[in-house]
Amino acid sequence: MAQQGSNSQTERTERGAAWLSKGGLRPTRQRVVLAALLVGDGKNRHVTAESLYALAMERGEKVALATVYNTLRAFCGAGLMREITVDGTKSYFDTRTDDHPHFFWEDAMRLTDAPAEELEIARLPEAPEGAEVASVDVVIRLRKV
Amino acid sequence: MAQQGSNSQTERTERGAAWLSKGGLRPTRQRVVLAALLVGDGKNRHVTAESLYALAMERGEKVALATVYNTLRAFCGAGLMREITVDGTKSYFDTRTDDHPHFFWEDAMRLTDAPAEELEIARLPEAPEGAEVASVDVVIRLRKV
């Protein structure tokens, strides 16, 4: 019963390990665990250091919070994740690494992807002399109606 | 020579005081000082608590850093300013309160307005069921070329 088709523990772990090697990162135990939690099911995920740490604890995994912080930084450095800035008080990390818009649910402080195909920027201010556009962050802030 | 046409100290102070009363805020000495620094010349300004505090110190004004923090919050609460989130480690405040795009200079960690008329969003993802769009933040991150 540990095996359940496309979502078995081993499969999640394998996916995590593959993802790690894509970033050229040494697959240590805690990295594999975190990677499996992040991309084990093949879906995109938005986490904070705390939320990922909580998730790991919930699964009974043994990782230090500081390691979660360092690991998320390592994942970003390797280009496997991106840091999204939506709220001054916390850092959010996204497993999806291309430029795409986000919804930010202000009351729940939750971040989700917005459908990229529904965003159409017809014209963008051009970068001033001596600078180039690194990325364009679009955050659609939502409030409960 | 203290008076120089449209930029005299008294005029800056008056503008600051007028701006305060627009927000229904009691014009205490430190609020008037900070308001004059922010909008005294009629231009828009982007500050952090630290940068505004430094500016006040430079001018020989007497304010506590904590008061700068509290005052910026009060200005935002009164709708006189807006907080812009561009960098996890600092809060930026803008005297311009309408939805408009920003340039963020990653190396200098500086925030400036981007020309709003050069941004054209032809289509925007609509708010999911049960939510409405509170604001749309567009940050164009720049790197030196």
Add this chain to the structure above:
DNA sequence: TTAAGTGCAAATTATTTGCAGTAAG
């Protein structure tokens, strides 16, 4: 006079770092 605002120092929160021990190549 009195509720709101202020100063300062102490508290909080999110995150990073130093260093001794552990594990991957």
Add this chain to the structure above:
DNA sequence: CTTACTGCAAATAATTTGCACTTAA
């Protein structure tokens, strides 16, 4: 082996708060 990684506790950085004192209305 040996260099990178990890854990933990202590350090930092930005911001907030508690409380006695001021001040605008």
